[in-house]
Amino acid sequence: MKIGILGSGMVGQTIAAKLAEIGQEVMLGTRSPEKLQDWLAKNPHVKLGSVSETAAFGEVVFNATKGDAALEVVKTAGAKNLAGKILVDISNPLDFSNGMPPTLFVSNTDSLGEQIQRALPDCKVIKALNTLTASLMVNPRALADGEHTLFICGNDAEAKAVLTRLLTEWFGWRDILDLGDITSARATEALLPIWIRMYMKFGTGQIQFKIVR
Numbered sequence: 440m441k442i443g444i445l446g447s448g449m450v451g452q453t454i455a456a457k458l459a460e461i462g463q464e465v466m467l468g469t470r471s472p473e474k475l476q477d478w479l480a481k482n483p484h485v486k487l488g489s490v491s492e493t494a495a496f497g498e499v500v501f502n503a504t505k506g507d508a509a510l511e512v513v514k515t516a517g518a519k520n521l522a523g524k525i526l527v528d529i530s531n532p533l534d535f536s537n538g539m540p541p542t543l544f545v546s547n548t549d550s551l552g553e554q555i556q557r558a559l560p561d562c563k564v565i566k567a568l569n570t571l572t573a574s575l576m577v578n579p580r581a582l583a584d585g586e587h588t589l590f591i592c593g594n595d596a597e598a599k600a601v602l603t604r605l606l607t608e609w610f611g612w613r614d615i616l617d618l619g620d621i622t623s624a625r626a627t628e629a630l631l632p633i634w635i636r637m638y639m640k641f642g643t644g645q646i647q648f649k650i651v652r
């Protein structure tokens with residue numbers, strides 16, 4: 440499958456490397472390909488492209504951009520390039536302007552996931568993977584044998600079923616919990632303050648939410 444990934448930080452690089460390793464066709468969309476040359480030498484099967492080329496390339500597209508840039512980046516990616524496609528939105532609305540811990544720059548009555556869905560009405564935005572560290576996104580079994588929970592939400596039930604199947608096949612997820620429409624991004628983005636407090640307490644990102652029911 441052709442996968443586009445917007446943003447070449449820790450998350451974009453981790454997902455790109457894993458998907459290329461398991462034989463998917465991957466394009467990483469970046470403003471600055473020159474800074475990725477060393478990484479590309481180790482991941483020679485990943486293509487680099489502009490943000491809009493990457494959106495056009497992907498059959499499924501991941502948004503792994505910094506929260507305060509995410510809306511602008513997906514608009515640059517192009518509503519036409521993303522129309523009818525699944526956009527997995529991993530971004531978080533974190534405001535670090537007053538240091539650690541960050542606050543949320545949108546919350547309670549709106550979310551970054553909803554803002555992105557409104558900007559791309561013909562795209563199937565699914566909020567997912569935003570509540571855990573990058574290495575666990577692609578290798579959940581590295582912690583507690585994968586017995587922990589991944590939240591997803593979005594307006595299109597069929598798209599969520601497709602993504603659930605893909606995340607299970609690609610990365611080995613076992614417990615994917617559908618929280619309903621994209622307004623549930625208000626809740627999953629609001630998990631970041633507690634996630635960051637736990638990160639500060641334990642000094643590691645190898646921590647996860649597990650919903651016992």
Ligand SMILES: NC(=O)c1ccc[n+]([C@@H]2O[C@H](COP(=O)([O-])OP(=O)(O)OC[C@H]3O[C@@H](n4cnc5c(N)ncnc54)[C@H](OP(=O)(O)O)[C@@H]3O)[C@@H](O)[C@H]2O)c1
Nearest residue numbers: 446447448449450469470503504505506508530531572573
């Ligand atoms: N790090 C984690 O483990 C983790 C876990 C869960 C969720 N998240 C969320 O996932 C997203 C990505 O996190 P990250 O840690 O990989 O990296 P990040 O530092 O948040 O940045 C990701 C990418 O965003 C793009 N970007 C930054 N500023 C921009 C601007 N002004 N205009 C356009 N693009 C800009 C850059 O891509 P290019 O330089 O390639 O253009 C950058 O590499 C964030 O929203 C974060 O909150 C991260």
